Amino acid sequence: MRNAHGLSTPIKMTLLYAIFFCLSVIVLGGIVFVGIRNSLESQLKAHMERNSGELLGEYRQEGLAELRHAIHERLVENLPSRLWYSLRGPNGKVEFDPLPGFPESGWHTLEAPEELLVFSTQLEDGYTFAITSPLNEIREAERAVSNTFTAAVLLILFFGMAGGYVFTRQFLAKLDRLRKAADTIGNGDLRHRIPLNGSGDDFDQLANIINTMLGRIESLLLEVQQVSTNIAHDLRTPLGRIRQKLETLARSPQTEAPTREVIESVISLLDDTLATFSALLRIAELKSGARRSGFVDVNLTLILENLVTAYSASAEESGRKLILQVDRRLMMLGDRALLTQLFANLIENSLLHTPVGTEITLLACRVGRYLEVTVQDNGPGVPAKELSQILKPFYKLNRSRTDSTGGLGLSLVAAIAKIHDAKLLLSDAQPGLRVVTVFRGRERSREKSKDRSTRFRRQAIFSFESFTGYDQEARPGRPERKARGDIAGKMNSHIDP
Template sequence: MGRSWNTTTFRLLSVYAVIFSISVMLLIGFIGYAVTGQMERKADVVIQWQLVYFGSLPDNTLADILQSRVEHEHMHINYYGLFAADGRHMAGDVLMLPPGLSVERRGMTLEHTLSVAGVKQAPVVRAMAVQRRDGTILVVAHDLTQILTIRLDIINALIGGGIFFLVTGFAVGLAFGVRQMRRVKAIHRVTVQIAQGDLKQRLPTGGHDELDLLSNLVNHMLDEVERLMTEVKGACDGIAHDLLMPLAHVRTLLVHAEERADTLNDEQLPNMVARARSNTDKVLERFRAMLRISEISALQRRGGFADVQLAALLSEVGELYEPLAESKSIKLVVQMEPVGAIHADRALLFEAFCNLVDNAIKFAPTCGTVCITLTRMPFGPQVDIVDNGPGIPSSERQAVLKQFYRSEQTRHIAGSGLGLSMVSAVIRVHDFTIRIGNAEPGTRVTIACWS
């Protein structure tokens, strides 16, 4: 029972039971009010017609007619009483003039207070009185006992049915709660196996409720994790392949350097040492880039986030790379519109934009152009970095964002294939969007700086 209370089904059922109980009580109250009002109105109509009939009779015959009607009344639905102006009983089975009863034909409900001849317990009646021309007072009462009995039966049926449905609902809810707990236990059992390293396991599904929705989402996540693990393995294989040749060169060059160590005036020794240093630097550069991408991708907290002015940041990037562009006879253009501040990590964005501009300058031809543009869009600022280099085929524009991928068109240019991967990691941390398009000619990298 304690575990069942912790289930959403049982809690919702308990809330529903409270609402259901309140609704039934309100319904009973409404039915009682409506039935009572309708009962009194119909009784008033019956009494009014009887008063009209008795009003048409002569005064000297009314007492005899009332006495005759009382004697022949078998159902005892109606009661009659004729009283003198001073309240003295003259005829009929109503023995006393009800106190407070108006003589202006206004209905009044009397609950066990009407004094009736031959009745041990006074009934519940609807009474009405009128004063005749001769000063006598005529009282007519209509018995409501049968109607009240029907009303009580309806209310008892509602109460009994409400209790039955409430108990049944609790029982069904408890059964559903037990079923949900069994499913939760099955999910827990599978998640333990997954936590122990069995990524082939998937959460059980088979319904269409929130648990199945969650299970499907987790299963999709596990599919992505398994895919990423496969990609990591592929990346590790690529690392081994890419590092094999530089390390082999380093080993060979160092062997030759050792053989010639005794000949200090050997002219080839400095060249071999420089080549060994160059290959070693390539290895270290790739390792540093890989570690930086892992660091950015694993960034969970946004402690370094603050308001960042993109215009100032891009101006710094342009000033930093302007000498490099000039050394390669490349024109670096920075165009900016006034935009508001964004919430971001300035250091990460600076690193990402530097990588993009560095790539653009690297792949732009001599006397080419690299343009950095900041535009104000309806949803936020947008940054475009455009070059007029060889461009990226549409089939490779998503692949270049992955680690170690290099296009066949650019393999002759030095690089590790990690720059755009680092940019992609920064963009994911900020929940921004990156798109690679065709600048006709060249490449256009667009970063939408909004979530």
């Protein structure tokens, strides 16, 4: 869920939501603030204008003395209205209620020291009359509004963030479920389905649609596989009969020697085809996963030692070298015959597709709970973009080459690895091809102590090597310790339950 900027998506989305919420509350607060202030101000102004109008009416009818009298009356009778009245003489002399320098006429605000709203009117004989109201009530109302909204913003910020975080998490958890399922399916497990949460929400509906789609894809793929398996299976019988007829013909005393030779070459062609069909059927059988029930404890060390014993003579004969470095007692759960075939195919792949003088190295060791077997050569290797292709059935690196192996050897390797829940990693050995197979190891408590002693010995060798300035690259074919760690790290994410 983490993106390149370091903030996790739920936090980012939550912040975004919270900012939008707060902005909208602030805008709302502003509108309310301005609305309340304007309304209070216009009320106050209307009140002041009405008072001023009444007083000025009396002044116009009765003169200045009556104005003074009326103001006096109002001040005495009508205190709660909190209006102040000022009158300034023609020469600037203040008649009563001093008010610092108010202007001639119209609306003004003054700071004296509290904020005041003044409405002044020029009278005929040089007098200026002002009616004044303190603005503190309006200001208090403004403060109350802005305090309320600040509190609201803070609360919204808090609840919005908390709620947003929870909702985003839930949303993304659902999305993550989809993503993980898609990942698993993308990695080749077509039987996987997206789990439903049972709520029937949009995600469930989407999951349902995707699951239906996957079901269709799976059944189509199975059909394709089934067709090729059926072809292989059904053609075996007639081809077998043809083989029998040809053999009878070749055996017959009437058949001349040259004809017999032709028949025998046809039989060997037929045998190649039959071998391809057998391999196809074997791969189909492995893919169905039928064999797993027959798994027993096997010693991978012995399997590899036997294979190297078997192949080193023909490797030497062909001018190549087979090197084995293997830990003792690498125990795992598996099928001995299949594991033998897996590594035999890898060794043969290296023997058949490398030039004379190539060294083929088999390394097997325990890495934590896993057993790691590396088969690598220092031959021409495989171009990086084709690495993932070579496990596919009938894929041949060099298309122009006529190859009797039929291109199924590595597919069989992949199928055997898969049935053992093993991870198969192909990489460039610079130069050459490196194939690492990582199995889940099997340790019994008694063997653990033995293994520990072996591991200590290995460590001792490594530290000695580094002490004497041992150059790892000087020994061909040994993968660096770092690479091994990387693989173990990858394993954790792929295999750990």
